[in-house]
Amino acid sequence: MADGTDFYEVLGVPRDADAEQIQRAYRTLARRHHPDVNKSPGAEDRFKKINEAYAVLSDPKSRRKYDRFGEAWRQVPDDYEQAGARAGARAGGGGAGFGSFGGFGGPREYSSRAGGGIDVEDLLESLYGRRSGRARGYGPSPGADTEAEITISVEDAYHGVRRRITLPDPNGQPRQYDVNIPAGVTEGQRIRLAGQGSSGAGGGPPGDLYLVVHLAPHPRYHVEGRDIIVDLPVAPWEAALGATAPLETPGGAVQVRVPTGSSCGRRLRLRGRGLPNPRGNPGDLFVTVKIVVPTRLPEEERRLFEQLAKVSSFEPRGAS
Amino acid sequence: MTYALVRPRYLSLDAFAAAAGLHPELVARLAALGLLEPSVDARGIRWFRAADLAVAARIHRLHTGLPLNYAAIGVVLDLLDRIDELEATLRRRSWISTD
Secondary structure: OOOOOOHHHHHOOOOOOOHHHHHHHHHHHHHHHOOOOOOOOOHHHHHHHHHHHHHHHOOHHHHHHHHHHHHHHHHOOHHHOOOOOHHHHHHHHOOOOHHHOOOOOOHHHHHHHHHOOOOHHHHHHHHHOOOOOOOOOOOOEOOOOEEEEEEEOHHHHHHOEEEEEEEEOOOOOEEEEEEEEOOOOOOOOEEEEOOOOOOOEOOOOOOOEEEEEEEOOOOOOEEEOOEEEEEEEEOHHHHHHOEEEEEEEOOEEEEEEEOOOOOOOOEEEEOOOOOOOOOOOOOOEEEEEEEOOOOOOOHHHHHHHHHHHHHOOOOOOOOO | OOOOOOOOOEEEHHHHHHHHOOOHHHHHHHHHOOOOOOEEOOOOOEEEEHHHHHHHHHHHHHHHHOOOOHHHHHHHHHHHHHHHHHHHHHHHHHHHHHO
16 A cells, blocks of 8 residues: 555654644545545545554554554564554454555544544444445445546547546556547646446445536637637728638638728627537637738839728727 | 536435445434434435435545534535536636637
């Protein structure tokens, strides 16, 4: 379990920490890394290690053993000091000796509660609890779902993509996942990798790993839901006279017909050219007309514009 | 808010307890505390949603892992749900502001 990890390091306490310090560190860490609170894929492993470390260090007897023998403390028989001390330590544990300690919940909790006032819940559970080896009356329970993020480009969202990502697995080891991201994912959509979440307790099925998709900001495409919005720069005369302009879209180049008299900001809709939808209608591609003018006009063009300005009766700011 | 698109599958108390690996008494107790919300039919029989098996597992993890009592778990469940909802909203909104 805790291969090469020092229990004191796991809890972040000095070796001479007192019981209160250890408990405080444990409580803080347990809150932070509980798999239902912390969804990152490595949290479960951390949580297990924290519990294991606390289970050992909170018990003066096993802590003494751990201090003396280090990692090999488990192999040391209980009665290395004096025989007979073990009976007391295990009495309240409901069969949850350290050998059968499994992931969730430390046996310490159980015995410390039993010492105080009687907890009806615990009483109920101990009455009805079946198989030994499980401290509480619960049977196998599925693991928590975990969540990680993945960022893909707009083009990849359009076409679908195969990605290889590395995440810590439930045991804290880096693991590679080959993920098929289907065509038509949208921002914030979750891709479910069944059974890749935290492992279940007591033989329960593992939870799922969810990958939350983020679309990387794109210099040209702006995505809203499944709709893609893109600027189409046109010359003033193209906007005035109408034109057909080539436009690069995630689905390939298209010819966009700019209607006669299109002002800046006019939106043209190319139906169904947005992100595809595996279950329904694809999004639309909205082309925003953007009139651009040359920063420096050659002499002749300048003359023509001046002539146009003289001739035109167009009043862009209304009649006022 | 999320709305179910398919008709949820319902389990009787005993079937739910068996599937969750809990004693029926404990399931009844969780329902009495409002941690599980069965629907009651005309005959007064409680029906548990199969989807709530995940909630039962979460209750179990919070109860043993932190440890929390069942009243506190109710608060935690509500808060976790709300955080999920807020995070989902945030994700949907984040791209609006990036451009």
